Amino acid sequence: MELELRHLRVLCAIADAGSVGRAAAELGYTQPAVSTQLRRIERHFGEPLFERGPAGVRPTRYGVEVVAQARDVLARAAAIGRRPAAESTRRTLRVAATNSPMLAGMVTGLRARLPDVSLAVNSVYASSRIVELLEAGTVDAAIAADYPGRELEHSDAVAHRGIVTEPTFVALPSRHPLRHRAQIALADLAEEAWFVTPDDGAGWPGVFYTACSAAGFAPVAVHEFLGDQLQLQGMIADGLGVSAVQPTLRPIPHVVIKPLTGTPLWCRYVLAWRREAVPAGTVDALFQSAASAYRELAAQSPHLKSWAARTWSVTGA
Numbered sequence: 001m002e003l004e005l006r007h008l009r010v011l012c013a014i015a016d017a018g019s020v021g022r023a024a025a026e027l028g029y030t031q032p033a034v035s036t037q038l039r040r041i042e043r044h045f046g047e048p049l050f051e052r053g054p055a056g057v058r059p060t061r062y063g064v065e066v067v068a069q070a071r072d073v074l075a076r077a078a079a080i081g082r083r084p085a086a087e088s089t090r091r092t093l094r095v096a097a098t099n100s101p102m103l104a105g106m107v108t109g110l111r112a113r114l115p116d117v118s119l120a121v122n123s124v125y126a127s128s129r130i131v132e133l134l135e136a137g138t139v140d141a142a143i144a145a146d147y148p149g150r151e152l153e154h155s156d157a158v159a160h161r162g163i164v165t166e167p168t169f170v171a172l173p174s175r176h177p178l179r180h181r182a183q184i185a186l187a188d189l190a191e192e193a194w195f196v197t198p199d200d201g202a203g204w205p206g207v208f209y210t211a212c213s214a215a216g217f218a219p220v221a222v223h224e225f226l227g228d229q230l231q232l233q234g235m236i237a238d239g240l241g242v243s244a245v246q247p248t249l250r251p252i253p254h255v256v257i258k259p260l261t262g263t264p265l266w267c268r269y270v271l272a273w274r275r276e277a278v279p280a281g282t283v284d285a286l287f288q289s290a291a292s293a294y295r296e297l298a299a300q301s302p303h304l305k306s307w308a309a310r311t312w313s314v315t316g317a
Contacts, residue, residue: 128201
């Protein structure tokens with residue numbers, strides 16, 4: 001088989017939809033036709049590009065690489081012969097984002113989907129501040145965070161849509177006595193020093209302290225930390241403490257990441273936007289880019305995949 005652009009579009013559609021059936025519907029094909037096409041494409045590459053499961057499909061490690069390259073090729077093909085937009089007509093989309101690893105993948109996906117849109121990205125830690133910027137019209141769209149029971153609040157001028165609700169895991173030094181457990185009870189970490197990020201205006205660290213209280217303890221020592229993730233992991237590796245972390249975090253040597261028994265902590269990432277400033281097509285492109293970026297992150301996270309195989313679907317929002 002000779003690889004063509006239509007084959008790359010099929011791969012990207014499946015990765016974005018998380019399901020062969022949904023991808024077929026979006027492409028206007030039948031599911032058997034897309035399944036057959038996928039098998040032919042995988043034979044061309046010589047190995048599976050997606051893992052099949054009851055909740056849908058997820059890219060394999062090799063599939064993540066192929067899909068990323070396919071997006072790049074499609075974006076370049078779409079730009080062939082395109083004249084640069086005049087500065088006066090080129091749209092600029094102002095996007096704010098909290099501390100989310102999906103930002104880079106979302107930006108890459110959005111550039112492929114909306115090549116005529118220029119992005120201005122603003123990194124903002126507090127989700128409450130993100131809402132203020134949206135309400136003031138300083139930014140057009142954003143990735144913010146909230147927590148179960150503490151959903152994002154805003155006026156009718158702003159809309160939001162959940163991208164994914166993920167469990168919170170814990171990072172430990174690799175020599176920790178509990179390192180061999182598949183999951184760790186929060187109460188078993190009662191005597192640990194904790195690295196805790198400051199108030200995000202959306203419920204953190206209140207939800208963390210509430211979970212600790214429900215587990216029967218208050219942290220004996222807390223290091224308030226907001227900075228580089230590699231620096232944080234370096235201190236954890238040195239045995240200075242443990243930390244609640246995002247499940248897609250890639251551990252450095254001498255750090256292990258484990259799920260918490262009973263999943264006492266959850267975080268939801270949401271796409272929020274100004275209704276009057278962002279067209280429906282752009283909202284959909286933002287959402288699909290963010291959701292696809294998260295699926296690719298999840299596919300590269302062995303500790304999240306192992307946990308998800310038992311209790312959770314990475315395609316949920």
